[in-house]
Amino acid sequence: MLTRPAVITALTQQFAGLTVSEFRGDTRLVAPREQAFAVLEQLKFAHGFDLLVDVTCVDYLNAREATDRFGLVYLLANTVENDRLTVRVFLNEPELTVPSMVPLWEGANWLEREVYDMFGITFAGHPDLRRILLPDEFAAYPLRKDYPLRGRGERHNFPVLRRDQA
Amino acid sequence: MPLSLATLDPADIQKSQQDYLWTINFGPQHPATHTTLRIVLKLDGERVVDAIPDIGYLHSGFEKLGEQLDYNQYVTVTDRMNYISPMANNVAWHCAVEKLCGLELTPRCKYIRTIICELARISDHLLCVGAMGLDTGAFTYFLYAFYQREVIYDIFETLCGARFTNSYTRVGGLFYDITPLVVEKIRKFVQDFPAAFRDMERLLNRNLIFVDRTKGVGLLSKEEANNRGATGPIARASGVTRDLRKDAPYLAYNDFDFQVVCATAGDCFARYYVRMEEMLQSLRIVEQAIENIPAGPINVDIGERKNLPDKREVYQTIEGVITHFEMVMWNRGFEVPVEEVYCATEAPNGELGFYVVGDGSNVAYRARCRPPSFIHFAMFPYLIKGHTLSDVVAVLGSLNIIAAELDR
Numbered sequence: 001m002l003t004r005p006a007v008i009t010a011l012t013q014q015f016a017g018l019t020v021s022e023f024r025g026d027t028r029l030v031a032p033r034e035q036a037f038a039v040l041e042q043l044k045f046a047h048g049f050d051l052l053v054d055v056t057c058v059d060y061l062n063a064r065e066a067t068d069r070f071g072l073v074y075l076l077a078n079t080v081e082n083d084r085l086t087v088r089v090f091l092n093e094p095e096l097t098v099p100s101m102v103p104l105w106e107g108a109n110w111l112e113r114e115v116y117d118m119f120g121i122t123f124a125g126h127p128d129l130r131r132i133l134l135p136d137e138f139a140a141y142p143l144r145k146d147y148p149l150r151g152r153g154e155r156h157n158f159p160v161l162r163r164d165q166a
Numbered sequence: 167m168p169l170s171l172a173t174l175d176p177a178d179i180q181k182s183q184q185d186y187l188w189t190i191n192f193g194p195q196h197p198a199t200h201t202t203l204r205i206v207l208k209l210d211g212e213r214v215v216d217a218i219p220d221i222g223y224l225h226s227g228f229e230k231l232g233e234q235l236d237y238n239q240y241v242t243v244t245d246r247m248n249y250i251s252p253m254a255n256n257v258a259w260h261c262a263v264e265k266l267c268g269l270e271l272t273p274r275c276k277y278i279r280t281i282i283c284e285l286a287r288i289s290d291h292l293l294c295v296g297a298m299g300l301d302t303g304a305f306t307y308f309l310y311a312f313y314q315r316e317v318i319y320d321i322f323e324t325l326c327g328a329r330f331t332n333s334y335t336r337v338g339g340l341f342y343d344i345t346p347l348v349v350e351k352i353r354k355f356v357q358d359f360p361a362a363f364r365d366m367e368r369l370l371n372r373n374l375i376f377v378d379r380t381k382g383v384g385l386l387s388k389e390e391a392n393n394r395g396a397t398g399p400i401a402r403a404s405g406v407t408r409d410l411r412k413d414a415p416y417l418a419y420n421d422f423d424f425q426v427v428c429a430t431a432g433d434c435f436a437r438y439y440v441r442m443e444e445m446l447q448s449l450r451i452v453e454q455a456i457e458n459i460p461a462g463p464i465n466v467d468i469g470e471r472k473n474l475p476d477k478r479e480v481y482q483t484i485e486g487v488i489t490h491f492e493m494v495m496w497n498r499g500f501e502v503p504v505e506e507v508y509c510a511t512e513a514p515n516g517e518l519g520f521y522v523v524g525d526g527s528n529v530a531y532r533a534r535c536r537p538p539s540f541i542h543f544a545m546f547p548y549l550i551k552g553h554t555l556s557d558v559v560a561v562l563g564s565l566n567i568i569a570a571e572l573d574r
Contacts, residue, residue: 023507024265024266024505052395053395053397053517053519053536054534054536056534056536064504064525073508073521075508075519079392082414086508106390106393106548107393107394107396107541107544107545109544110540110541110544111541131222132221133573135222142227143230149230
């Protein structure tokens with residue numbers, strides 16, 4: 001098994017489009033959208049990152065120093081060697097689709113559903129991509145930065161049931 | 167609006183549409199869910215053919231709130247995530263913020279945080295095993311567990327004035343220092359708890375009804391635990407030897423002698439047992455920590471400009487006045503780097519981490535919580551399929567699903 005710098009070197013040699021950064025001891029890999037699945041697959045099967053800790057997303061609308069709209073975050077951990085790695089995938093409208101990681105980790109199922117629910121990013125090949133926390137009638141993606149904080153919410157999308165109909 | 171089926175396998179869909187199957191609505195209000203979550207169960211007689219979790223009843227936009235409240239205000243929201251062990255959430259949130267800012271805590275603060283984290287762990291595990299006992303018919307056990315939780319609540323009340331929603335930590339420090347009275351109460355708890363623990367063990371560990379209902383139920387293998395993202399006691403009950411307190415020591419965990427509790431069976435009983443033994447290990451940590459709290463300040467130096475200085479400093483030194491002014495003005499002070507970090511802690515329920523994106527201001531750009539309950543509840547259909555209806559409560563109890571953390 002390779003140490004973290006060796007894993008990074010091996011990966012950057014294998015995949016051309018990767019960029020690496022470091023902050024407070026955490027290593028972050030930025031992978032192009034097309035290579036995301038292959039990079040994670042390689043990390044899981046060749047480098048022992050067997051635990052998908054979290055999948056989440058950040059909306060960089062109007063953020064300082066940001067060039068892309070959405071940044072997906074895959075947090076990986078190696079439970080044997082006790083190591084961590086963050087893989088970032090940046091997305092821009094209208095191409096908001098990434099391959100689903102459910103074939104690699106079953107645990108990605110609900111995490112990706114949550115990202116879909118909150119940010120509207122679709123995961124190609126996901127077995128069951130539905131809203132998870134919000135009701136199905138909800139039309140917006142509330143964790144996007146352009147979702148307003150004030151207002152009457154989404155109640156106009158919901159069917160009104162009167163007592164005699166219930 | 168028809169309920170959409172979450173079943174993955176087309177063959178399963180066909181099977182679950184066969185009309186001899188019963189559909190039972192478990193929740194959202196059910197005494198055994200303990201919190202607000204709903205499971206649609208498809209039953210063949212008493213056998214669970216399919217379970218469709220339906221969550222989101224308690225969704226309150228905590229992550230959106232994290233983008234509006236500043237780093238110290240948001241701690242009140244983390245209290246309400248896993249309200250069974252709010253102290254652990256407080257610490258997890260501020261560990262992430264401090265990692266973002268690059269703050270090094272004072273030794274005294276580290277020790278106090280370690281103590282409250284471990285007390286929170288005992289309190290959380292007591293609820294989990296207590297509720298699991300209650301659901302499987304051991305009411306006395308539940309009362310024993312809750313009596314001890316009450317003692318811990320008393321300790322927290324003496325420590326910070328709040329029983330449930332503690333909001334005890336601040337960026338770079340704590341709200342209050344620990345007082346001799348609290349130390350005395352914790353010492354008494356450390357002294358009294360083993361006896362109560364022995365009583366609890368005797369009630370349930372060899373109780374035939376309980377063992378029959380939990381052994382071999384809800385099996386989770388080591389490979390599946392990793393595949394499905396299990397962490398904490400649930401992963402350790404399946405043979406994963408991962409504990410962030412040992413593997414990536416944070417706070418003062420390096421200073422203490424304790425063991426990581428593991429089991430290999432991976433069933434409900436193993437999860438119960440791991441939690442029970444972890445309480446003893448936590449008690450060991452508290453016992454060692456409470457006698458060795460280092461002297462010194464609880465907050466980082468005021469030069470860091472991260473927390474409100476002591477009132478004495480505000481009134482008597484110019485740096486104190488300036489720092490206080492900078493901190494209370496909404497548009498000044500408190501600068502964080504434009505960076506993002508993920509910081510994980512070993513919460514009672516599993517790996518609780520926060521992914522914090524700083525944008526330079528005193529409000530996080532994104533405050534993502536990695537909720538262990540959410541990830542553990544995702545494997546519930548996998549664990550329950552093929553078991554009977556009465557096993558649903560045993561599996562739910564062993565996973566310790568806290569709906570407020572599940573939905574956030």
